[in-house]
Amino acid sequence: MAAETPRARLFVDVPLAAARPVPLAAAQAHYLRAVLRLAPGRRVALFNGVDGEWLARLTALDRRGGSAEPLARRREQTASGDLWLCFAPLKKSATDFVLAKATELGAAVLQPVLTRRTEAARVNLERYRAATVEAAEQCERLDVPAVREPVPLARLLADWPAERALLVCAERGPAMPIAEAAARLAGRPAAILIGPEGGLAQSELDGLGELPFVHGVSLGARILRADTAAAAALACWQAIAGDWRERPPDRGDGPSEGAADTAP
Numbered sequence: 001m002a003a004e005t006p007r008a009r010l011f012v013d014v015p016l017a018a019a020r021p022v023p024l025a026a027a028q029a030h031y032l033r034a035v036l037r038l039a040p041g042r043r044v045a046l047f048n049g050v051d052g053e054w055l056a057r058l059t060a061l062d063r064r065g066g067s068a069e070p071l072a073r074r075r076e077q078t079a080s081g082d083l084w085l086c087f088a089p090l091k092k093s094a095t096d097f098v099l100a101k102a103t104e105l106g107a108a109v110l111q112p113v114l115t116r117r118t119e120a121a122r123v124n125l126e127r128y129r130a131a132t133v134e135a136a137e138q139c140e141r142l143d144v145p146a147v148r149e150p151v152p153l154a155r156l157l158a159d160w161p162a163e164r165a166l167l168v169c170a171e172r173g174p175a176m177p178i179a180e181a182a183a184r185l186a187g188r189p190a191a192i193l194i195g196p197e198g199g200l201a202q203s204e205l206d207g208l209g210e211l212p213f214v215h216g217v218s219l220g221a222r223i224l225r226a227d228t229a230a231a232a233a234l235a236c237w238q239a240i241a242g243d244w245r246e247r248p249p250d251r252g253d254g255p256s257e258g259a260a261d262t263a264p
Contacts, residue, residue: 006045029066049143084191103135112150175216186241
């Protein structure tokens with residue numbers, strides 16, 4: 001009889017090992033009980049960004065939380081690359097879109113940047129991180145991107161690692177097509193900078209243009225919304241210089257072949 005396919009995939013911030021109980025938060029237990037109608041004994045998949053993905057058996061679920069027992073490792077841990085996205089926070093729904101799509105598209109670091117035209121009055125990092133966790137659970141990646149504290153653009157540039165190329169999506173001024181830039185910079189650590197709605201101020205663009213690690217890039221003949229630009233730029237990079245030559249993981253029902261870490 002084939003092993004039961006996991007009905008849910010959850011990120012947990014604890015070590016994963018065979019037969020080592022894993023606590024589940026109240027929100028996770030509520031989702032499993034009230035939304036998916038699961039009960040103890042059913043299988044789920046767990047990942048923590050370090051130990052790969054594990055098949056686990058639910059052992060307890062109630063209003064206060066729950067627990068699960070890892071049974072077997074389904075996938076070994078792999079990295080999601082080293083692409084950063086620096087973005088000016090937008091209105092709530094647009095920022096949520098950026099966070100979700102950046103996670104799906106494999107960004108390793110999400111860096112909120114405060115520019116002259118940034119309109120977001122408050123950056124809720126807890127909400128940002130929750131959005132990336134939800135997206136990671138749905139897209140099969142084995143880790144969650146790091147969400148950093150927001151910084152002013154000037155400070156970001158002052159502390160910038162010189163070896164990392166910064167692709168600045170610019171509506172005005174000198175810029176090469178992003179596809180050409182990605183091909184030239186393939187193999188180098190890289191980041192993408194997306195400005196706010198209305199774009200970066202001319203003084204900011206002028207300052208960026210003087211930095212040796214900055215590469216102005218164009219996203220084509222049309223003006224894109226900031227959230228659209230973020231997804232488009234990440235997709236272009238991944239298609240040309242990133243991991244889009246790879247395939248999604250096998251969705252087999254059981255643990256991976258040769259998995260040594262199994263529970264009795």
